Amino acid sequence: MTLLSIHDLNVRFPTGEGTVHASRDVSFSMESGEVLGLVGETGSGKSVIGQAIIRLLPSNANITGTIAFNGQELTTLKDDAMHALRGRSISLVPQNPSGSLDPLLRNGMQIGEIFIERGTAKNTAWEKACDLLVTVGLIPSEQIAKEYPHELSGGMRQRLTTSIAIAENSRLIIADEPTKGLDFHARETTARVLSEIKKRDNASLLLITHDLYLAEHLCDWIAVLYAGEIVEIGPAGQIFNTPRHPYTQALIRAMPKNGLVPLDGQSPSLMAIPEGCCFADRCSCHSERCSKEHPDLIQESLNGGVRCHHPFSS
Amino acid sequence: MSEEIIISPETRRMLPVKSIDSSKNRLYREIAKRPGFQVCLLLLGILVIVAIFAPYISPYDPEAISVKDKNQGISSAHLFGTDFLGRDLFSLTICGAQTSLLIASISVAVALVFGCVVGCVAGYYGGVVDEVLSRCVDLLLAFPGIIFALALLAFMGAGILNLIIAITLSQWAIYARLMRGQVISIKNLEYVQSAYTAGLPDRRIMIRHLFPNAIMPVLILATLDIGHVILSVAGLSFLGLGIPPGIPEWGSMIGAGKEFLRTAPLNVIVPGLAITFVVLIFNFLGEGLRDILDVHNDQVNIG
Numbered sequence: 001m002t003l004l005s006i007h008d009l010n011v012r013f014p015t016g017e018g019t020v021h022a023s024r025d026v027s028f029s030m031e032s033g034e035v036l037g038l039v040g041e042t043g044s045g046k047s048v049i050g051q052a053i054i055r056l057l058p059s060n061a062n063i064t065g066t067i068a069f070n071g072q073e074l075t076t077l078k079d080d081a082m083h084a085l086r087g088r089s090i091s092l093v094p095q096n097p098s099g100s101l102d103p104l105l106r107n108g109m110q111i112g113e114i115f116i117e118r119g120t121a122k123n124t125a126w127e128k129a130c131d132l133l134v135t136v137g138l139i140p141s142e143q144i145a146k147e148y149p150h151e152l153s154g155g156m157r158q159r160l161t162t163s164i165a166i167a168e169n170s171r172l173i174i175a176d177e178p179t180k181g182l183d184f185h186a187r188e189t190t191a192r193v194l195s196e197i198k199k200r201d202n203a204s205l206l207l208i209t210h211d212l213y214l215a216e217h218l219c220d221w222i223a224v225l226y227a228g229e230i231v232e233i234g235p236a237g238q239i240f241n242t243p244r245h246p247y248t249q250a251l252i253r254a255m256p257k258n259g260l261v262p263l264d265g266q267s268p269s270l271m272a273i274p275e276g277c278c279f280a281d282r283c284s285c286h287s288e289r290c291s292k293e294h295p296d297l298i299q300e301s302l303n304g305g306v307r308c309h310h311p312f313s314s
Numbered sequence: 315m316s317e318e319i320i321i322s323p324e325t326r327r328m329l330p331v332k333s334i335d336s337s338k339n340r341l342y343r344e345i346a347k348r349p350g351f352q353v354c355l356l357l358l359g360i361l362v363i364v365a366i367f368a369p370y371i372s373p374y375d376p377e378a379i380s381v382k383d384k385n386q387g388i389s390s391a392h393l394f395g396t397d398f399l400g401r402d403l404f405s406l407t408i409c410g411a412q413t414s415l416l417i418a419s420i421s422v423a424v425a426l427v428f429g430c431v432v433g434c435v436a437g438y439y440g441g442v443v444d445e446v447l448s449r450c451v452d453l454l455l456a457f458p459g460i461i462f463a464l465a466l467l468a469f470m471g472a473g474i475l476n477l478i479i480a481i482t483l484s485q486w487a488i489y490a491r492l493m494r495g496q497v498i499s500i501k502n503l504e505y506v507q508s509a510y511t512a513g514l515p516d517r518r519i520m521i522r523h524l525f526p527n528a529i530m531p532v533l534i535l536a537t538l539d540i541g542h543v544i545l546s547v548a549g550l551s552f553l554g555l556g557i558p559p560g561i562p563e564w565g566s567m568i569g570a571g572k573e574f575l576r577t578a579p580l581n582v583i584v585p586g587l588a589i590t591f592v593v594l595i596f597n598f599l600g601e602g603l604r605d606i607l608d609v610h611n612d613q614v615n616i617g
Contacts, residue, residue, distance in 0.1 A: 054511060056507070056510075056511060083513060083515075084513065085513070086510070086511055086512065086513035087511065087512040087513025087514070088513055091511070091512065091513075092508075092511045094504060094507075094508050094511070095504075096504055099503065099504035099505060100504040100505050100507075100508040101505055101508075102505045102506075102509070102522075102523050102527070103505070103527070104526045104527055105522070105523075113509075113514065113518065113522060114512055114513070114514065117513075117514055117515065117518055161508070164508070164512060165512075167512075
């Protein structure tokens with residue numbers, strides 16, 4: 001069953017110097033229990049998509065397109081109804097776990113207040129919070145619950161914010177850069193925690209990351225973003241084994257295990273998007289057509305598509 | 315939930331175990347470093363106890379007039395001497411402490427609560443709500459506080475309740491303004507946004523997240539302000555607009571005693587020193603609190 005279906009999502013931010021087109025014609029859908037990874041470099045519009053789904057973009061953002069969650073159109077939903085979904089049906093694992101925890105609330109209460117707000121008695125809420133801490137491996141949970149966020153390490157805070165997001169068995173969990181600023185060891189545990197949570201709740205996970213290692217281990221599907229648009233989408237195995245877009249290939253070559261080959265150049269400014277292919281300037285196999293004509297995302301099969309005039313054949 | 319433990323034993327072995335070391339006693343350590351602050355706390359404690367138990371501690375009935383003993387100097391029978399009606403100045407002073415502290419703390423507390431609520435709402439919602447509330451605050455702050463209270467008292471008449479109302483009305487706006495600024499500065503921080511993302515309602519975000527994180531500077535201001543309010547109460551009573559006759563109060567003691575300044579200066583000096591002493595204590599406390607709770611030298615690495 002399709003849980004989330006996004007069609008032609010465009011997000012523009014009007015600024016003094018011009019319009020920033022942060023997300024362009026993004027379309028994808030997710031089934032229940034699936035993990036979809038949005039990967040791309042910094043500034044490729046990954047987080048904007050996540051925030052558009054849960055409607056946290058600033059009020060000046062101009063959003064067009066449709067976001068259907070569980071058959072419900074989110075872009076036109078009333079504020080009250082949308083707020084009722086947050087935390088209960090859709091939750092977000094925030095980008096910066098250290099800043100996302102109230103410094104004056106005990107760790108247990110950071111989770112527990114969600115239960116209290118839904119009418120659970122304080123003692124029961126505290127016990128449920130401790131159980132959740134155990135779930136994400138924060139042990140001894142009783143003691144950690146009584147402490148404050150500043151007494152935890154970065155990786156532990158990350159797991160604490162994750163436990164807040166899964167407190168109410170949301171159908172869709174949006175994890176925005178869950179491994180940002182974590183060392184290899186903490187990244188590995190984060191990956192394990194996320195995948196085990198996914199198994200437990202049969203929740204769908206939208207993983208927003210530039211950590212390809214994490215994406216490879218966790219995702220069923222991958223959408224590669226470049227300059228605000230999806231350049232390639234497909235099953236994770238296909239993306240990693242037989243990438244078709246030159247940009248995807250470059251990303252995979254840049255992974256440490258594949259030789260850490262850097263990609264020259266910079267992605268175009270989201271305020272002045274080129275007429276042709278956005279990647280043409282950095283592409284090794286571009287032709288004249290590439291700098292004139294914008295490629296469409298060609299869906300060849302159910303197995304995804306690629307936005308390139310000269311895709312590598314699989 | 316407990317049977318749903320899903321982290322496998324092998325994963326759990328990889329997770330770091332929380333080391334048991336915490337520095338919860340930072341507040342105590344900061345206070346321990348400041349002997350001046352400790353003395354002020356001690357003096358405040360004594361002052362509060364004396365004020366609460368004033369009727370039991372005072373050696374004489376503060377109302378008992380004994381004209382034959384009037385204007386006596388300091389003696390073992392009358393620690394601070396007697397006033398122009400022969401009342402014991404020590405008893406009057408400590409009963410006056412009760413009046414002053416009670417009025418000051420009630421009006422500051424009411425002003426604090428009201429101002430914080432208004433400031434929190436204005437800062438969090440912004441827009442029209444903020445405009446309307448902030449213009450009200452600006453309007454009130456345009457008057458010097460004591461003149462505004464004076465005008466209100468002239469309109470409503472003297473009396474303890476009216477005095478509290480007048481001072482509260484002239485003071486709440488400063489708390490509202492400070493609270494509004496605090497709330498605006500923290501409402502876009504990630505933890506407030508996260509609370510919102512978790513689906514918590516505005517009411518809970520304001521009470522549980524904005525309020526506790528924004529309140530410290532406002533509390534420091536309130537501590538400093540208690541001294542200021544005690545001064546205002548004394549000033550208004552001195553002018554005959556505050557406490558009705560018959561209730562011991564430092565300002566009205568000075569007002570009545572000023573006729574005898576040359577012949578019996580203790581009438582004025584004793585309550586005057588009492589006011590100075592109390593206001594100084596509160597100022598030192600406020601400044602000490604500001605240093606101790608100063609966020610800028612905070613070692614906590616959050617955010």
